[in-house]
């Protein structure tokens with residue numbers, strides 16, 4: 001869209017951008033120029049959202065804008081990095097003014113909420129897809145990886161898992177909307193469409209975490225990645241998993257509800273491990289957080305187990321959420 005491309009950028013993206021100290025040259029030239037604050041390292045990540053794959057085709061444009069940045073910010077949090085700036089690659093089927101307006105609203109609401117500045121990008125015509133390359137700062141050597149979990153470490157999880165996955169099943173009518181109360185339904189759609197990257201966790205992760213990961217593909221898979229990288233095992237206490245009441249009431253006797261919570265994905269919560277000695281300090285700091293922080297288990301030498309209260313089940317057992325029926 002050579003003709004209107006710069007128009008789109010000017011109208012929807014360039015005009016809302018601020019000028020932080022470290023931004024030497026922003027949108028409008030061939031590339032942006034950034035001067036990292038002294039003593040800081042740059043942490044970079046990129047996530048793409050493709051229509052029909054990462055979000056249903058009729059998703060509200062503001063939600064797409066919000067979520068595209070939120071999922072990237074969540075990766076930065078998992079590294080203990082302070083979100084700073086991002087680049088946006090936007091592929092659009094047409095120059096839809098109304099859609100762009102709402103998309104930019106959601107995007108810049110997220111950018112303001114997370115303290116991030118748009119410094120550049122690319123705009124072209126094609127099937128709807130959004131890629132964001134996001135960047136943050138850490139003090140030198142202050143980043144946290146997936147690799148540091150040690151035997152005996154406690155496993156912590158922010159927020160709640162399973163809400164977004166439940167919203168998708170409601171959307172697809174795999175679960176009858178009449179079976180789920182209105183308040184739970186509303187919470188689940190908020191979790192799906194407006195995930196909250198857990199920025200207030202950054203100081204806690206910096207201070208205490210031995211390893212951390214962002215939960216985007218489901219706790220089971222992402223905990224698995226952390227354990228692979230840490231060469232360790234885990235025992236999860238199924239009764240402590242932070243689930244909404246609807247899922248919790250079905251988790252005891254039905255594998256399906258647990259499968260949805262553990263494998264459904266789209267949670268954008270943070271899982272981190274920390275030495276047992278840090279537990280009192282983490283509990284104290286958790287009081288001030290605007291979301292729950294739950295100790296859900298511990299790191300072991302090997303194996304991946306979930307204790308249901310009655311028996312131990314391998315985490316790999318929980319799959320099959322595709323066949324979830326209310």
Ligand code: ADP
Pocket residue numbers: 005006009013014026027028029030031032088089090118119120121122123
């Ligand atoms: P080029 O011809 O080098 O690809 P563009 O015309 O695509 O340059 O981009 C011009 C300027 O606008 C650049 O600074 C680029 O980073 C910025 N830009 C392009 N698309 C976007 C976008 N969707 N959001 C923010 N900045 C953008």
Ligand code: MG
Pocket residue numbers: 121122123
């Ligand atoms: Mg370009």
